Amino acid sequence: MVKKRTTGYLLQDAGLVLLLLCIGGAALAVGIVEEALKIEFVVMLMGTFLAILLAGFKLTGISVVTGAFEILLYTAYKLFSFFTYAREIEPICYVWIVLPLLSVGAMAAFIYGSRQTELENDVLKEQVEELVLVNSLTGLYNLRSLYIDLQKQVAYSERNHMTVSLMIVKLKFGQELKKVLSRRNFEALIQRMAVIITDAVRLEDRTYSLDNEGMVGVILTCDQENSKFVRDRIRANLEKKDAFAGIVERAIRVEVKIACLEYDEEKYGSDMILFKQKVENELQYDV
Numbered sequence: 001m002v003k004k005r006t007t008g009y010l011l012q013d014a015g016l017v018l019l020l021l022c023i024g025g026a027a028l029a030v031g032i033v034e035e036a037l038k039i040e041f042v043v044m045l046m047g048t049f050l051a052i053l054l055a056g057f058k059l060t061g062i063s064v065v066t067g068a069f070e071i072l073l074y075t076a077y078k079l080f081s082f083f084t085y086a087r088e089i090e091p092i093c094y095v096w097i098v099l100p101l102l103s104v105g106a107m108a109a110f111i112y113g114s115r116q117t118e119l120e121n122d123v124l125k126e127q128v129e130e131l132v133l134v135n136s137l138t139g140l141y142n143l144r145s146l147y148i149d150l151q152k153q154v155a156y157s158e159r160n161h162m163t164v165s166l167m168i169v170k171l172k173f174g175q176e177l178k179k180v181l182s183r184r185n186f187e188a189l190i191q192r193m194a195v196i197i198t199d200a201v202r203l204e205d206r207t208y209s210l211d212n213e214g215m216v217g218v219i220l221t222c223d224q225e226n227s228k229f230v231r232d233r234i235r236a237n238l239e240k241k242d243a244f245a246g247i248v249e250r251a252i253r254v255e256v257k258i259a260c261l262e263y264d265e266e267k268y269g270s271d272m273i274l275f276k277q278k279v280e281n282e283l284q285y286d287v
Contacts, residue, residue, distance in 0.1 A: 012113025018106035019052070022099055029095055037090065044074060048100045055107035063108070067100035135209035137187060138194040146208040146217050150272045153219055154263055163223040166279045167260040169197055169234060171214035178213075181248065188247045190214050193254065196243060200234045217276070224262040231258045257286040 026048055030041045047070040054063035074096050081087040133145040141149070150166065157164045171177065171193075178186050190212065197216050198207045208217040220227050235258060237243065244252040259282035261275070268275040 010113070011109055015106050015109030015111070015113055019103060019110055022048075022103040022106055023052075025095065026099055026103070029092060029099075033090075033092060037093070040074075040077075041096075044070065044096045044100070048103050051100055051104050052107050055104045055111065058111060060104075060108050060111075063104045064101065067104045070100050071097055135212070137212050138191055138209040140194055140198070140207055140209040140216070142208060143210045143217075146210065146219070146276070147272045149206060149208075150219060150275070151270070153221075154265075154270075154272075157221070157263075158265070162221060164263045165220040165222060165224055165227045165260050166263065166275060167218040167220055167227060167230065167258065168210070168276075168279050168283060169216045169218070170257045170283055172255040172257050174214050177252075177254075185247050187212075189244060189252065189254070192244055192247065193238065196237050197234055200237045201230055205230070220260070224260055227260040227262075231260060234258065257283045259283045259286055 026045050030038070030045055033041050048067070051063045051067040051070065054066055078089050078093060082089055133141055133148075135142040150164075153164050156162070177189065181189065193214055194207065194209060194216060197218065201207060201218055201220070204221055206219050208219075209215075210217050218230070220230060222230075235256065238254055238256055241251065244254055259279050261279045261282060263275060268278070
């Protein structure tokens, strides 16, 4: 990975240096050429800039064709002038035979190196996100952590003949609230909701932020029957009149859907993702 990243940076730097040299050379040629050739040099410079611009927009094929067509037209024009009007071809004119395509190649190298760097950064970002176990918005453990802890808790409970249940709490009108509230206020609501749910469960029960839309998971060390007491307590605390006071000027009424299932080895085996999905499917019955 380090070698690939270094190659991407080197290619990007080499492309940039070569591009600057090409632009500088073209500008210098326009500056020192005699007045009789000034107009055609300016036209060639503009054509070269067009080809570079196309390459910058990652239209590499079109930019190469543009550069090649520019060279072809200029070569045909100079040969026509030479054979028809006996106009001498100045040595400086030969720079336009290579400069357009060389500039396009330099820009393509710079863009390719930059793209490689972006791809490598994206891969690194994904790898870091996979290792992160905490939701940055709420400070609670995230979905990945839920699966890990659920697997451990199930194994522990089986050895000690205990019961494990998974509860999921979801905003009933999350999308509507997201449209009405500003992003900052909606995030404040999600954070407050996470705090209220965490305070409503027992110390040994753990809460998890399953997304940034207000879905919270809770691993309970009790059966489904006893989980109803936790459900009622969470719902009552969330629906208190002043539960979300201070987020906006007017009062916010927050309603949630809550579902809970007791873990059953015969139904779910070691598939915690399936278990979580089954609990999530139960949310539709909480109306």
